[in-house]
Amino acid sequence: MPEPTPRRFPRRVFSVGGEPDPRFSLANERTFLSWVRTALALMLAGVALEVLDAPIQGGWRLAAALIFVALGLVGSVHAWVSWASTEKAI
Template sequence: MLGGGIEPDPRFTLANERTFLAWIRTALALLAGGIAVEAFTADVFPDQIRTLLAVILLLLGVLLSSGAAVRWYKVERSLRHQTPLPLPLITPLLGGGGAIVSGVLIAFVIQN
């Protein structure tokens, strides 16, 4: 699967794995947040806003977990082939998603 190149220093491989696990932990928190918003905020948000927030959080969790796997693979290949590390494309995804959720919440607070 990761054929070719040379075996990297185990410290770098383990650091890559820790980073992957940190992204997965964040994805799980987003998934849990989406479920919590849908399950426990019926008396706080109108149905449309509650569903929108839950769907955005759940989609972010799914995209982040799959993006973390792709990033782990790309970084591992870069380490083995001694090429520059790839740009972290999941970082802008997470930042943009957080901004959208924050914007929806700010709009809701301003209206009420």
């Protein structure tokens, strides 16, 4: 009797091909986590700029804070998309 394949999330990534070599999969995961860590740091920098009342003119401070938060959000989305496409290619 054949072994049932384990259900893995997300299905659209793991429904293609066979099981990847764990070394490559773990390296891809480390890259994903470093992107997430960078995105969190960018969002934290944006929040800190606004909360800590940096000695910058109000409008510029808010604009810089929003840019940092937006870059953090873009980094998070990029991390997920990049991880999924690389995992699918592996």
